[in-house]
Amino acid sequence: MSAADTVIQDLQTELAEGRVITDADVARSLSRDQAAGAPAGEPAAVVRARSTDEVRRVVEICLRHRIPVVPRGAGTGLSGGANAIDGCVVLSLEAMSEILEINPLERLAVVQPGVVNDALRAAVAEHGLWYPPDPASSPWSTLGGNVATNAGGVCCVKYGVTGEYVLELEVVTGSADVVRIGRRTAKGVAGYDLVSLLVGSEGTLGIVTEITVRLRSLPSPPITVAGFFPSLVTAGTAVRAVGAAGITPSALELMDRYCLRAVDDWKQMGLTAAGDVLLLARVDDPEPTCTAHAETIVELFRASGACWAERSTDAGEADALFAARRLAYPALERLGPVITEDVCVPKGHVPEMLARIEALAARHGVQIANIAHAGDGNLHPLIIGPPDDDEDLWLRIHAAFDGILDAALSLGGTITGEHGVGLLKRGGLVNELSPTVMSMHRAIKAALDPAGILNPGKIFG
Amino acid sequence: MSAADTVIQDLQTELAEGRVITDADVARSLSRDQAAGAPAGEPAAVVRARSTDEVRRVVEICLRHRIPVVPRGAGTGLSGGANAIDGCVVLSLEAMSEILEINPLERLAVVQPGVVNDALRAAVAEHGLWYPPDPASSPWSTLGGNVATNAGGVCCVKYGVTGEYVLELEVVTGSADVVRIGRRTAKGVAGYDLVSLLVGSEGTLGIVTEITVRLRSLPSPPITVAGFFPSLVTAGTAVRAVGAAGITPSALELMDRYCLRAVDDWKQMGLTAAGDVLLLARVDDPEPTCTAHAETIVELFRASGACWAERSTDAGEADALFAARRLAYPALERLGPVITEDVCVPKGHVPEMLARIEALAARHGVQIANIAHAGDGNLHPLIIGPPDDDEDLWLRIHAAFDGILDAALSLGGTITGEHGVGLLKRGGLVNELSPTVMSMHRAIKAALDPAGILNPGKIFG
Numbered sequence: 005m006s007a008a009d010t011v012i013q014d015l016q017t018e019l020a021e022g023r024v025i026t027d028a029d030v031a032r033s034l035s036r037d038q039a040a041g042a043p044a045g046e047p048a049a050v051v052r053a054r055s056t057d058e059v060r061r062v063v064e065i066c067l068r069h070r071i072p073v074v075p076r077g078a079g080t081g082l083s084g085g086a087n088a089i090d091g092c093v094v095l096s097l098e099a100m101s102e103i104l105e106i107n108p109l110e111r112l113a114v115v116q117p118g119v120v121n122d123a124l125r126a127a128v129a130e131h132g133l134w135y136p137p138d139p140a141s142s143p144w145s146t147l148g149g150n151v152a153t154n155a156g157g158v159c160c161v162k163y164g165v166t167g168e169y170v171l172e173l174e175v176v177t178g179s180a181d182v183v184r185i186g187r188r189t190a191k192g193v194a195g196y197d198l199v200s201l202l203v204g205s206e207g208t209l210g211i212v213t214e215i216t217v218r219l220r221s222l223p224s225p226p227i228t229v230a231g232f233f234p235s236l237v238t239a240g241t242a243v244r245a246v247g248a249a250g251i252t253p254s255a256l257e258l259m260d261r262y263c264l265r266a267v268d269d270w271k272q273m274g275l276t277a278a279g280d281v282l283l284l285a286r287v288d289d290p291e292p293t294c295t296a297h298a299e300t301i302v303e304l305f306r307a308s309g310a311c312w313a314e315r316s317t318d319a320g321e322a323d324a325l326f327a328a329r330r331l332a333y334p335a336l337e338r339l340g341p342v343i344t345e346d347v348c349v350p351k352g353h354v355p356e357m358l359a360r361i362e363a364l365a366a367r368h369g370v371q372i373a374n375i376a377h378a379g380d381g382n383l384h385p386l387i388i389g390p391p392d393d394d395e396d397l398w399l400r401i402h403a404a405f406d407g408i409l410d411a412a413l414s415l416g417g418t419i420t421g422e423h424g425v426g427l428l429k430r431g432g433l434v435n436e437l438s439p440t441v442m443s444m445h446r447a448i449k450a451a452l453d454p455a456g457i458l459n460p461g462k463i464f465g
Numbered sequence: 466m467s468a469a470d471t472v473i474q475d476l477q478t479e480l481a482e483g484r485v486i487t488d489a490d491v492a493r494s495l496s497r498d499q500a501a502g503a504p505a506g507e508p509a510a511v512v513r514a515r516s517t518d519e520v521r522r523v524v525e526i527c528l529r530h531r532i533p534v535v536p537r538g539a540g541t542g543l544s545g546g547a548n549a550i551d552g553c554v555v556l557s558l559e560a561m562s563e564i565l566e567i568n569p570l571e572r573l574a575v576v577q578p579g580v581v582n583d584a585l586r587a588a589v590a591e592h593g594l595w596y597p598p599d600p601a602s603s604p605w606s607t608l609g610g611n612v613a614t615n616a617g618g619v620c621c622v623k624y625g626v627t628g629e630y631v632l633e634l635e636v637v638t639g640s641a642d643v644v645r646i647g648r649r650t651a652k653g654v655a656g657y658d659l660v661s662l663l664v665g666s667e668g669t670l671g672i673v674t675e676i677t678v679r680l681r682s683l684p685s686p687p688i689t690v691a692g693f694f695p696s697l698v699t700a701g702t703a704v705r706a707v708g709a710a711g712i713t714p715s716a717l718e719l720m721d722r723y724c725l726r727a728v729d730d731w732k733q734m735g736l737t738a739a740g741d742v743l744l745l746a747r748v749d750d751p752e753p754t755c756t757a758h759a760e761t762i763v764e765l766f767r768a769s770g771a772c773w774a775e776r777s778t779d780a781g782e783a784d785a786l787f788a789a790r791r792l793a794y795p796a797l798e799r800l801g802p803v804i805t806e807d808v809c810v811p812k813g814h815v816p817e818m819l820a821r822i823e824a825l826a827a828r829h830g831v832q833i834a835n836i837a838h839a840g841d842g843n844l845h846p847l848i849i850g851p852p853d854d855d856e857d858l859w860l861r862i863h864a865a866f867d868g869i870l871d872a873a874l875s876l877g878g879t880i881t882g883e884h885g886v887g888l889l890k891r892g893g894l895v896n897e898l899s900p901t902v903m904s905m906h907r908a909i910k911a912a913l914d915p916a917g918i919l920n921p922g923k924i925f926g
Binding site (some may be wrong): 034111154156166167177185188190191193195201215221222244247252287293348349352377379380381417419420421422430440444445446447450463464 | 473508543568569571572593600614615617621622625628629638640642643645646648649650651652653654655656657658659662663664665667670682683705708709711713750751753754810812813838841843844870877879880881882883884885886890893896897898899901904905906908909911912913924925
């Protein structure tokens with residue numbers, strides 16, 4: 005019997021019926037995330053766990069056979085972090101999708117890792133509460149995946165990323181122990197901050213089986229301000245002016261002319277006629293501060309050189325102004341596969357970074373459109389891949405990809421603002437972190453996963 | 466030559482003149498923090514470093530001789546974390562007190578670890594900026610110490626603790642390497658969150674030599690609301706009502722009747738005549754929201770049963786209302802040495818926790834007064850020690866101390882909300898964390914400090 009067969013047999017013997025997925029198509033669909041260009045191996049087995057104890061058993065079996073376990077949520081990741089390794093067990097947490105507690109007094113919720121981000125938001129909204137982190141994948145991505153990647157989103161410019169909301173975790177360790185780390189209290193410094201260490205560790209230090217998140221009150225209804233600018237420089241000036249005015253918008257998004265053009269080509273919205281760069285700001289302070297801030301932003305946009313700037317007067321209009329932002333990605337996908345970059349630079353360097361991206365696109369003869377969480381300095385250059393399999397173009401795309409990482413690092417930035425390292429950015433990580441810091445990573449990995457079975461080869465080789 | 470003599474000789478040879486402190490009184494004063502009742506050993510030497518390279522050399526020398534190095538800031542800690550170990554080198558970072566950069570555009574500051582918290586606040590205020598974390602020790606405590614303990618304070622109920630403001634650290638590791646971890650960007654997920662792991666690690670995983678902190682805009686001028694309540698239950702109801710109204714005050718402090726009486730006995734302010742419990746709330750939203758929230762809090766205090774509740778109408782009055790809070794600690798110290806507890810419980814359990822503390826005081830025949838960051842559920846029971854050295858009373862004080870930790874844990878709380886474990890709470894930590902989580906701590910310690918020379922014996926034995 006092959007090693008794979010033995011593992012499958014143990015899984016089938018020790019887990020309830022139906023947990024081990026044998027359908028080849030389903031197994032294949034659970035063997036990679038949405039990272040274009042990241043390699044994915046052939047798993048020995050795929051398991052859909054339904055409880056912490058089942059997760060623990062899967063890890064125990066993998067530990068016994070010394071084979072890798074690759075945890076996954078909805079598979080919306082963009083760096084290959086959930087991609088299968090040859091001979092591994094892919095462990096899907098999607099079926100652990102219960103909201104276990106919503107506590108309005110303590111302002112927290114306890115969820116299983118398979119709960120979808122938007123489902124949690126909807127459930128807590130019924131109590132007047134809010135879970136802020138809002139990755140673009142929020143209609144599909146799970147809290148477990150959000151925790152594993154420390155997911156960001158549009159509103160983190162004001163409200164922070166996933167890690168700032170995680171209070172407590174239940175985790176299955178590399179030794180197949182179930183542990184609870186963190187706590188439900190508002191504050192606490194008893195021992196090392198293991199929760200923050202696990203958040204963003206992409207399944208390499210433990211498998212999260214329960215998550216307690218902090219909640220906030222629902223914010224006031226937002227006002228959106230849209231501004232079209234003739235250039236990246238004027239838009240950059242506007243972003244800086246908003247910051248200097250002491251206003252913290254709950255979103256400050258940028259779309260460049262390539263995005264606007266793609267949306268126009270598809271939906272004929274006439275965006276490119278209005279300007280080269282679109283800035284979308286959102287404010288959600290209590291009234292009348294909210295209106296005052298929105299009006300100030302309109303003035304600052306105009307004073308910075310906007311061709312046009314207006315604010316929404318109701319929620320419907322605010323939503324309509326964000327429509328172009330939502331359409332950008334599908335509009336670009338019509339042109340070919342989209343390779344999503346995710347660098348983050350000091351805010352003041354956003355215009356320079358955009359200029360360098362433009363130069364890289366020209367040098368390598370590729371198309372690069374830009375969406376950016378401009379208020380955070382977090383840019384998503386979107387490299388449009390070849391519709392047909394042009395090997396030379398792929399080489400040029402990879403050269404542009406690497407060039408973007410290098411440019412971000414040379415501006416004091418990071419290779420990943422919110423998507424994670426996974427497989428795609430392991431080379432970039434080595435350029436960002438010193439050899440000593442890399443060896444600290446390896447030492448921590450060895451300390452918490454001595455057998456090296458938890459998603460090995462992700463983040464670092 | 467003794468081991469201590471060899472170390473002193475190496476330090477004197479390899480460091481600039483004047484760095485090794487030979488005056489016995491000065492050395493003794495640098496061998497403990499402010500934790501009453503925590504043991505302190507006799508150091509082999511005390512060094513006052515002036516640069517990262519000097520810190521690196523000290524660690525190198527300690528590594529060579531395999532002797533412990535105990536880093537310290539201003540020594541305002543309350544858990545014995547900076548107390549000397551017999552034969553160790555105490556390494557003071559206090560002289561590394563330069564503010565290296567204040568960057569209004571990126572909203573960050575870069576400081577050496579010896580910069581005093583209030584000095585940083587004052588410096589950034591000149592740029593209209595604000596560093597929120599405000600431990601009570603802010604006039605004296607250093608940023609390095611704040612980072613080592615993940616210090617909290619009054620305003621963290623709205624603005625969060627130290628860790629939420631630390632972007633990047635320069636650290637000397639246990640292998641005497643200088644590393645930079647974290648980044649200056651607003652977001653970043655490249656590799657494990659080593660910054661959060663170091664924050665709050667009490668000098669056991671690395672010695673912080675440079676700190677980059679996130680800044681905010683200065684908040685609006687605050688309004689303070691004071692309310693006197695006839696009982697802990699009515700005050701607890703008021704705290705809950707403020708939360709339920711969706712208001713996030715920037716302070717929500719509680720003082721019990723023992724504190725009020727001590728202040729009255731000293732300053733004759735007539736506080737005890739006004740009520741048994743004082744709640745102090747502060748709001749700092751932009752106007753007119755600020756006034757509206759303050760008025761709502763006054764109404765909620767009254768509706769919850771306050772004997773008296775009013776809001777300040779100017780900054781001077783706001784300050785005056787907080788005067789009793791500031792006087793509480795020195796007023797209690799007049800009665801004997803004060804042993805400061807620091808438990809944190811889920812907010813809803815604050816009244817129950819206060820009741821249990823009262824019962825413990827009665828059972829063990831000791832005096833316990835309470836100050837609490839009520840909005841966070843972070844309580845500081847202040848056990849008044851014997852003015853004369855009554856051994857039996859000390860035993861009863863320790864029994865009450867342990868009883869408070871047990872009560873906090875049984876209510877789902879933690880043994881330390883913001884002061885850290887140090888030496889005083891190592892026993893409590895073992896009760897809070899499972900054996901597996903404790904072994905994860907040890908594994909991480911061994912991974913990052915293989916020689917075990919960095920503040921050994923603190924947090925865990």
